[in-house]
Amino acid sequence: MPRRIEPGPAIVRRLAAVALSLPEAYEEDAWTGVRWRVRTRTFAHVMVGQEGYESSFRDLTGITEPTTVLTFHSCGDELLALTNAPLPFYKPPWSGTIVGLVLDPDTDWAEVAELVTESYRCCAPQKLVRALDQR
Secondary structure (H helix, E strand, C coil), rough: CCCCCCCCCCHHHHHHHCCCCCEEEEEEEEEEEEEECCCCCCEHHHHHHHHCCCCHHHHHHCCCEEEEEEEEEECCCHHHHHHHHCCCCCCCCCCCCCCEEEECCCCCCHHHHHHHHHHHHHCCCCHHHHHCCCC
16 A cells, blocks of 8 residues: 655645634644544545545546545535536535535635635534634
């Protein structure tokens, strides 16, 4: 089995800057990659899809080269729009509210910040969402 490829530190730092600015959010290593959580719920997870390891991204797209992806929660109209959007978005089959996004040189980081913040809103207790709204 090939060695597991982890997401680049610059990408992790960029995501952490957004995620850790949210009330009670924290970062931890995941089974692969890094995830950000609020209480016990993961609201963002960055990893590398690669051959030799299970990957819904690879299964859905057929792309075999190592690809950095972010998964996050979405809800409402945004969920509907994102699940029907083409790459760089994709819809993993293992959750009704999870969406994936390929992170590459063309990534719109302002959009990523909005998506991570909205994912937090989908996962956080209402008390913390209200605290975020009062900032």
